[in-house]
Structures are given as structure tokens and as C-alpha cells.
Amino acid sequence: MNAITPNTPSLPAPVGLLAELTHRCPLRCPYCSNPLELDRRSGELDTATWQRVLTEAAGLGVLHVHLSGGEPTARSDIVEITQTCAKLGLYSNLITSGVGGALAKLDALYDAGLDHVQLSVQGVDAANAEKIGGLKNAQPQKFAFAERVTQLGLPLTLNSVIHRGNIHEVEGFIDLAVKLGAKRLEVAHTQYYGWAYVNRAALMPDKAQVDQSIRIVEAARERLKGQLVIDLVVPDYYAKYPKACAGGWGRKLMNVTPAGKVLPCHAAETIKHLEFWYVSDHSLADIWANSPAFTAYRGTDWMKEPCRSCDRREKDWGGCRCQALALAGDAAATDPACSLSPLHSKVRELAKEEAAETPPDYVYRTIGSNVDRVAPPPLKEDAPL
Amino acid sequence: MTAPFPTPKTDESQRLLSPEELEAALRDIGARRYHNLHPFHRLLHDGKLNKDQVRAWALNRYYYQAMIPVKDAAVLARMEDASLRRVWRQRIVDHDGDAPGDGGIERWLKLAEGVGFRRDYVESTQGILSATRFSVDAYVHFVKERSLLEAIASSLTEMFSPTIISERVAGMLKNYDFITKDTLAYFDKRLTQAPRDAEFAIDYVKQHATTPELQRQAMAALTFKCNVLWTQLDALYFSYVAPGMTPPDAWTPGTGLVPEVAQAAGTGTIRSGDVPRLPRGVRLRHDEVRGQHVLLAPERTFDLDANAVAVLSLVDGQRSVRDIAVKLAETFTADPDVIEVDVLAMLNDLATKRVLER
Numbered sequence: 001m002n003a004i005t006p007n008t009p010s011l012p013a014p015v016g017l018l019a020e021l022t023h024r025c026p027l028r029c030p031y032c033s034n035p036l037e038l039d040r041r042s043g044e045l046d047t048a049t050w051q052r053v054l055t056e057a058a059g060l061g062v063l064h065v066h067l068s069g070g071e072p073t074a075r076s077d078i079v080e081i082t083q084t085c086a087k088l089g090l091y092s093n094l095i096t097s098g099v100g101g102a103l104a105k106l107d108a109l110y111d112a113g114l115d116h117v118q119l120s121v122q123g124v125d126a127a128n129a130e131k132i133g134g135l136k137n138a139q140p141q142k143f144a145f146a147e148r149v150t151q152l153g154l155p156l157t158l159n160s161v162i163h164r165g166n167i168h169e170v171e172g173f174i175d176l177a178v179k180l181g182a183k184r185l186e187v188a189h190t191q192y193y194g195w196a197y198v199n200r201a202a203l204m205p206d207k208a209q210v211d212q213s214i215r216i217v218e219a220a221r222e223r224l225k226g227q228l229v230i231d232l233v234v235p236d237y238y239a240k241y242p243k244a245c246a247g248g249w250g251r252k253l254m255n256v257t258p259a260g261k262v263l264p265c266h267a268a269e270t271i272k273h274l275e276f277w278y279v280s281d282h283s284l285a286d287i288w289a290n291s292p293a294f295t296a297y298r299g300t301d302w303m304k305e306p307c308r309s310c311d312r313r314e315k316d317w318g319g320c321r322c323q324a325l326a327l328a329g330d331a332a333a334t335d336p337a338c339s340l341s342p343l344h345s346k347v348r349e350l351a352k353e354e355a356a357e358t359p360p361d362y363v364y365r366t367i368g369s370n371v372d373r374v375a376p377p378p379l380k381e382d383a384p385l
Numbered sequence: 386m387t388a389p390f391p392t393p394k395t396d397e398s399q400r401l402l403s404p405e406e407l408e409a410a411l412r413d414i415g416a417r418r419y420h421n422l423h424p425f426h427r428l429l430h431d432g433k434l435n436k437d438q439v440r441a442w443a444l445n446r447y448y449y450q451a452m453i454p455v456k457d458a459a460v461l462a463r464m465e466d467a468s469l470r471r472v473w474r475q476r477i478v479d480h481d482g483d484a485p486g487d488g489g490i491e492r493w494l495k496l497a498e499g500v501g502f503r504r505d506y507v508e509s510t511q512g513i514l515s516a517t518r519f520s521v522d523a524y525v526h527f528v529k530e531r532s533l534l535e536a537i538a539s540s541l542t543e544m545f546s547p548t549i550i551s552e553r554v555a556g557m558l559k560n561y562d563f564i565t566k567d568t569l570a571y572f573d574k575r576l577t578q579a580p581r582d583a584e585f586a587i588d589y590v591k592q593h594a595t596t597p598e599l600q601r602q603a604m605a606a607l608t609f610k611c612n613v614l615w616t617q618l619d620a621l622y623f624s625y626v627a628p629g630m631t632p633p634d635a636w637t638p639g640t641g642l643v644p645e646v647a648q649a650a651g652t653g654t655i656r657s658g659d660v661p662r663l664p665r666g667v668r669l670r671h672d673e674v675r676g677q678h679v680l681l682a683p684e685r686t687f688d689l690d691a692n693a694v695a696v697l698s699l700v701d702g703q704r705s706v707r708d709i710a711v712k713l714a715e716t717f718t719a720d721p722d723v724i725e726v727d728v729l730a731m732l733n734d735l736a737t738k739r740v741l742e743r
Contacts (some may be wrong), residue, residue, distance in 0.1 A: 060674070063672065115668070115681070115683075116684070153664070153665050155664065155683050157684065183683065183686065226654075229739050
């Protein structure tokens with residue numbers, strides 16, 4: 001194991017690997033975290049390559065593998081891949097929509113040693129949920145899937161991405177999680193990258209709705225203590241400080257795309273000047289330590305003011321680089337979600353304006369589209385600081 | 386070979402029995418057919434039923450208890466003699482009480498609550514087996530439709546109940562840790578009420594069954610009543626013991642329980658006697674790269690110190706918290722009581738995070 005220890009002494013080993021096995025998905029959620037340019041099936045890594053990547057990940061210190069997508073069960077080798085995780089002692093987490101062929105493969109995944117299931121739910125009301133996910137009859141499939149997960153004794157987490165189209169259902173998501181026997185619920189306010197950035201005006205809730213949703217979650221946490229754990233991700237645009245994106249750039253997480261490109265976070269490809277390495281050309285350890293994309297914003301040396309002298313710089317690591325690029329036009333700027341960013345008040349205003357307007361129709365995610373041109377432009381400072 | 390449940394002879398020419406012979410014949414029916422002989426009751430008394438099977442019994446039996454005053458009111462309505470009514474009405478008082486919170490039905494509800502049910506769920510009777518409802522309703526119809534003699538004779542199962550009650554109370558207290566003396570308060574009262582009621586009824590039957598035909602009817606009525614009780618246990622056995630065929634609308638484990646009990650399926654406060662376990666999806670692992678033990682759980686990793694590793698290594702789904710504390714006390718030559726406090730604090734913290742169950 002020591003042979004592949006990264007060559008920077010202070011470099012922590014990654015704990016998580018987000019394995020985006022495929023970009024194919026029966027759902028078309030308008031806030032999908034996949035990039036706008038989706039990989040096609042023909043470009044996907046084969047089974048043996050994924051198995052090699054997982055073996056390298058285990059050696060590098062990865063503990064959790066998130067089998068994601070797209071819809072990971074769309075891969076015909078999902079059971080084999082899960083088995084490999086179990087053999088290597090890696091904790092396998094299936095991040096699934098629960099629709100399509102997911103249920104049919106669940107028992108085999110259980111037998112293969114799957115550790116945990118995270119099931120997405122788009123809404124509580126079926127019609128609303130199916131409008132958001134862009135797939136008819138998805139809701140009953142999800143419920144049947146959840147029922148089988150708990151029948152098998154697998155731990156179930158429900159993941160609900162919250163936006164103005166379902167923020168009135170937060171209480172309902174909590175009840176649903178209890179009813180479906182979930183142990184965890186993620187009430188995750190939309191983060192505005194990728195497809196969600198394109199659809200921002202259709203998704204942005206107003207401040208009062210956000211505050212109300214937080215109060216509901218806090219009350220439910222107390223009421224359901226010991227029964228349901230609720231993780232709350234508050235929306236960036238209304239926060240005081242940004243999140244340490246992916247636990248800090250190149251500190252905890254590696255993301256491997258369907259085609260084998262390795263990213264520090266799932267949105268990193270939006271930063272066009274970064275050079276990403278592929279698992280076909282480099283070992284995972286080499287990529288973690290030396291890939292230009294990973295070293296670009298690792299640590300604090302790259303920071304500008306106000307991050308550079310900020311005492312929170314090793315807490316939130318400057319926030320999200322992708323958001324800094326999207327909103328400030330500079331990936332090395334302070335994340336404008338931070339109240340110390342000169343653009344912060346603009347971000348708040350923008351959220352307020354968008355939330356007040358009639359929401360436009362969703363731009364559904366789809367393979368082979370070219371929606372870059374409809375993405376909102378970066379903000380401009382009125383005057384230099 | 387004699388049939389296990391012979392019906393009384395229908396021979397009209399049988400001779401008239403003396404009152405003592407009639408009582409002996411009635412007691413013989415009980416000796417052969419009373420439901421203390423039913424396999425389900427044997428399992429109950431011997432502590433062989435699990436908690437959910439005891440719950441099924443308590444839930445279904447509630448309907449019988451609740452309908453007893455309805456049955457007795459029907460009997461009462463047919464009595465034209467005030468002195469008879471004065472005696473019989475006591476049965477209704479015993480069951481309904483003189484005020485809310487009093488009486489046999491209330492005490493049965495306490496029993497049902499004692500095994501974890503919500504009172505409103507029990508009172509709704511929505512989860513009972515159809516066979517329970519049919520049997521009990523048949524009993525109510527019987528006392529309305531048959532002669533007063535037959536109605537009174539059908540109550541004579543009370544002659545046999547003190548035996549079953551003492552067996553039941555002793556057996557259940559001994560064998561079930563979730564049954565307390567308070568839970569079984571219903572039976573305390575019945576130990577004195579039943580013989581008093583039975584004494585009156587047997588005297589009435591002996592006095593009024595004055596022809597072979599009336600004596601035959603009295604015996605048939607008691608046999609019918611034994612079958613009302615027996616059938617209810619057949620249905621419980623069929624549905625909740627073997628083959629376990631529960632009808633679609635009947636109660637299934639986990640429903641109708643008070644929230645704390647519903648949670649107790651794995652969650653809630655862990656106490657000294659509880660057996661903790663790591664559920665599927667939570668694993669203790671040595672992380673070679675970082676040279677430490679970690680607890681892997683859904684979407685999170687817990688870094689463990691040496692103490693936590695020592696405790697979690699002993700969490701095997703077999704040992705109780707107490708066993709773990711005693712074992713650690715041996716290893717570290719310490720006071721198990723002191724260690725147990727720390728172990729409980731740690732395990733309950735993990736239980737709150739939903740990564741440890743019991």
C-alpha cells in the first residue's frame with residue numbers, strides 16, 4: 001500500500017470516490033449535477049477498467065464509493081462493480097433514481113454486498129414529482145423500490161433536492177421518509193451549477209420559503225430524534241459563508257466521469273482552462289497527487305483577497321471554485337456565496353429577483369443538447385473595492 | 386376411539402339426570418373442551434409465544450371482552466324476574482364499571498396498552514381477525530335467540546375460568562419480561578367475580594333444566610360456548626403461529642402500537658440489558674492507509690479512538706451492554722458499573738445517529 005502514497009508529504013488521502021458510471025438516466029431533472037455535455041454510452045469505461053480504478057482507490061485510502069450516474073443501474077455490470085467494492089472492503093453507496101431497471105437488480109446488488117442506498121425523490125405529490133423528474137409513472141416505481149430496500153434490511157436514505165417547485169413539500173418529504181422506513185433524509189437545497197445554473201430562475205425559492213423550510217427541518221429533527229437523521233444543505237445564495245465544496249478542493253473526494261476523466265468535484269469541468277487526466281493514462285494515485293486539475297486549487301496558495309488573509313480559509317477553502325467562475329467570472333475569486341465577497345449583495349439581489357418572478361419552464365437535461373448559450377452570464381461589480 | 390369433541394347425545398329417550406349428575410356432566414364438557422386445552426393457550430402460558438403473538442391475542446380478545454356487556458344486556462332483557470335481573474346486572478357493572486376508567490373492559494385495555502398498543506387502535510377493533518368477530522357475534526346472537534336457560538347455561542364456562550386464569554397469570558409473569566402484575570390486573574378481579582357468577586348460573590341451570598330435553602339443551606349451550614372460545618384460538622394459531630396465514634385486513638406486527646413501542650423495533654434508548662448490534666450498512670473496519678479503525682456508515686465515516694474500538698469490537702448482536710461492560714472491566718481491571726455508564730453513553734450517541742440498533 002505504501003508504494004502509491006502520494007509524493008506530497010502533507011497531502012491527505014482521499015476518503016470518497018464518486019464513480020459516475022454512466023450519464024444515462026430515465027429522469028431528466030432540471031437541476032442534475034451532471035455536466036451540460038453528457039458522455040455517451042459508447043465512451044463509457046468498461047468493467048475491467050472500473051475494477052482497476054476501484055482497486056487503486058482502495059489502495060489510495062478511499063473508504064466510501066458512491067456508485068452514481070446518471071442512473072448507475074443502467075450499467076449492465078453494476079452487480080459486478082458492487083461485488084468488487086465489497087471484495088476490496090470499500091463501502092458501496094448506490095445513488096439511484098429507483099426507476100427503470102433498478103428494482104429488478106436490487107436483490108442481486110444486496111447479495112453482492114451493497115452497503116447503502118440513496119434514493120432520489122423529486123417531490124411528494126406524484127404529479128409534481130413526475131413533472132420535475134420529467135418521467136411519467138416514476139413515483140410508484142420509487143415507492144416499490146424503497147419498500148424492497150427496507151424489506152432487505154438495507155439502510156435507506158432519501159435525497160430530496162429542494163427548489164421553488166417543491167419547497168412547499170418539505171414537511172411532506174419528512175413524513176415520506178418516515179413512512180418509507182428511511183434512516184436518513186437529505187433536504188438539500190439546490191446548488192446552482194450545471195443544469196441547475198441554466199434553470200436557476202425556474203428553481204430559486206425566496207428567502208421566506210427557505211427560512212420556513214429550515215424551521216420545519218429543525219422541528220422534525222427534534223421530534224424524530226433517534227428515528228430519522230435529517231441532513232440539511234442550505235442554499236448557497238442565502239448563506240453567510242460558503243460551503244467547503246467537496247470538503248475542500250482535492251482534499252477528500254475524487255470524481256471519475258463515465259469516460260474516465262478524474263475531477264476534484266462533479267462540476268469542475270465548467271472551469272474550461274483546467275487540465276484533467278484520465279484513468280486510462282494515469283494511476284489514480286498519480287492523478288490525486290499530480291494532476292493539474294487537482295493541484296490548481298488545492299490548499300491556500302492560489303487564494304486572492306479576501307480569502308487569502310481570512311481566518312476561515314482552511315474551514316471553507318474559499319467555497320466553490322465553479323460558482324466563483326460562474327458568478328464572478330474568475331475561478332480563483334472568493335465564492336460570491338460568501339458574505340465577504342464584493343459580489344455577495346448582488347447574489348442576494350439576484351436570488352430575490354429571480355424568486356419573485358414567474359418561473360420560466362424547465363430546461364430538462366438531455367444528452368446531446370447545447371444549452372451553454374442559455375446559461376446566465378456572470379455578475380459584474382459596480383465599482384472596484 | 387372417542388371423537389375429541391363429541392356433541393351431546395341427542396337421544397330423546399335419555400333419562401333425567403339428578404342435579405348433581407347434570408353438574409358433573411357440564412363440568413365434564415369443560416374438562417374436555419375448555420380452551421385452556423388449546424395449543425395456543427399452552428404456548429401462551431409456557432412463554433413460547435413471542436411478543437407479537439401475545440399482542441395478537443390481547444388485541445383479538447379485546448373484542449370478546451368488549452361484547453360481554455352487550456351479551457349480558459341481551460340476557461338481562463329477557464329476564465322477567467326482578468330478582469334475577471338484580472343479580473345479572475352486576476355482570477354489566479363488573480365489565481363496564483361505574484365510571485370511566487373503571488371495570489373489566491378498561492382493565493383489558495390496560496393489558497393491551499401494557500403490551501404496546503395504542504388504546505384507540507384496540508378500541509377500533511379494526512385489526513381483529515374475522516373469525517374473532519364471527520365467533521363473538523355468534524355468542525351474542527345465541528343468547529338473544531335461544532331460551533333463557535340456554536343463554537344462562539352458555540355462561541357456565543366461568544366454572545372453569547379460575548384454573549385458566551391462575552395458570553395464565555403465573556405463566557405469563559414468569560415467562561414474559563414485558564408482562565407486569567399491573568398489566569394483568571384484569572384477571573385479579575375475575576378470580577373472585579367468575580366463581581360468584583358461575584355459582585348463580587349453575588344453580589339456575591340445575592333448578593330449571595327439569596327434563597332430559599332441557600338438560601340436553603343446557604349441555605349443548607355450554608358446548609357451543611366452549612366452541613366460541615376455541616374457535617378464536619384456532620384463528621389466532623392459524624394466523625400468527627402456523628401456517629401464519631394472516632387475512633389481508635388483520636393486524637400485522639408493527640401497526641397500532643404507541644410510537645415508542647413502534648420505534649423499539651431497533652431504535653430508542655439503549656439500556657443495560659439490551660443487545661446492541663451494528664445494522665447492515667454499518668461496518669467496523671481497519672483503515673490501513675491511515676493506520677486507524679473507522680466505523681463506516683451511510684454517507685459518513687467515524688474515526689474511532691482506542692476506547693470506541695474496544696467497545697465496538699464487542700458489539701456482536703449477542704452480548705448485552707452489561708456483558709460488554711463486564712468483559713471490558715475484566716480486560717482493563719476496572720469497575721463494570723463505571724464502564725457501563727461510558728459504554729451506554731457512547732452506544733446511545735451512535736443510536737441517535739442511526740448507526741447502531743438493538
